[in-house]
Amino acid sequence: MGKIRGAATARAKELRLELSILGVFVGIYLLFLIGSPSTFTRFDIYYAFMSTIPFSAIMALAATFVIVSGEIDLSFPSIMGFSGWVFAKLSNVMIDRGMNPELVIVLATLACFATGIVGGTMNGTLVVKTRIPSLVATIGTMFFWRGLVNVCGQGYGETLVPINQTVLFKLFIGRISGLIPAQAIWMLVLTAIFWLLLKRHRFGSHVLIVGDNVESARMMGIRVNKVKMTVFMIMGFFASFSGILASLEVNYLWPSLGEGYLLRTLAAVFVGGTSVFGGMGTIFGTFIGSIIIGSLEGGIVAIGLTGFWTQLIYGLIIVVSLSIYSYFRRRE
């Protein structure tokens, strides 16, 4: 019997993990439905979820790669904030010079992406070259980028109204036939891409192997530093992308953009079943985890509890789901 269990294939194991995540998800939505049928049988709440969840879900997808590689990034909300600020500030400077909004948003987007990639490269360099553990290095860069927003923005926000009639704006956060927010489509498409990258691509294979055992990876000729650098750059890039989406959604750049995303995003990854020790991760889990974490607040209020309950219930869900996965893992 022991031998047969020992033979549990990776696929069977992963399927079981993903099914338990799905179980948690279905359980929570059943509670929502029973607690507030009038809210959860109507489209409105799903529309609201589709507009807000993608911002943190997209970053959670990128964070999954960082965590699978055995590292962590705490600076992505600040990178989101600063690159968002670059996006908005640059847009307004160009608009003031009378440039065409269509061109302005394209240039501002490119500058924003570049800022995000620079942020990721900085994290990667600190971890790979300076050899500071990522947990500590990204605490530093977290303060650094947030501080840069404060110094550059002096606490002021920036309007984004002048560019909200552009094609790119509609592509980013427009509404498809007035019903489906474009960011929800981005979230779906990116989930598929990240899944392919992790499970079906050489890069994902290297990320898994590096996170599993750095020494083994090195001995087999995998360029460990390049892999780690790349995951941090991907993280920075998608933090900047989320920064654009989240600010365009409200037509305004808040100088506090990004605050509040850190723990929720990471919680989504872990509730999704990705291992904190690296070498193992599930994109499907992160997708479902993001929806769970993103819909809790709305759901809790809808079933009649006050907002004071949200953190308590976040805590419960996280502790319970992680205990379930840990139980499965120990049985292997």
Added chain:
Amino acid sequence: MAKQKLVSMVEIQKSFGKVEVLKGVNFDVNYNEIVGLVGDNGAGKSTLIKILTGVHSPDGGEIYFKGKRITIHSVDKSRELGIETVYQEQALSEQQTLWRNIFMGREITTNFGFLRIKDQRNETERILRDQMGFTSKAITTDSVVKNLSGGEKQGIAIGRALFFNADLIVLDEPTMGLSLAETKKALDFVRNIKQQGKSAIFISHNIYYVYPVADRFVILDRGHVAGKFLKKDISQDELVDKMVTLARTGKIS
């Protein structure tokens, strides 16, 4: 040279700081031969091998591979030549499937870098069944390394080295920390190397494990070669006696 050797290391010297670890070592491996490289801890076995696999560069001496003089400055270079190392810690990824492990760092992919998973699975299956002779139905290409026994892990690491057409496989203490039954399994995998016409260097400080599989023994002691023996000229007990005398007196009687 009467017969061309696979590898000849001539008068190899290496110091770390003031410590002279190798004091002019001559070491050869013939085609289709398993050489047992034995000696106590600190004899210089690891250093000699790390020079051959490109981890360290020698301070003096020459290396010939298939008759040609070479310099090996990196692990990649030694691998290109056809020298693969199976490390004590095996260089496997514990949580990953066998098909990811066999191809780690050398994946079969399309032009865009997407994995040809089916090809990797099929090749892994072939390595498991035909090449390494795994029979247990419990082990499949989708098994996770963590669930294998120590001897089986060695088998995977050796199978991987053979698959990538290594002419010489360096085994660094492959039986370290294994139970008796697992040691037997690992030794069977080592015999496989010879059956496939390849050569191996088997590093160990335990004669009892090396003797059954090796064709020839090289005893290293404090930086030089203390003795070379063919298996047909020496029994296991005689070899052990020599090692004991060597450790006591610093000379082979």
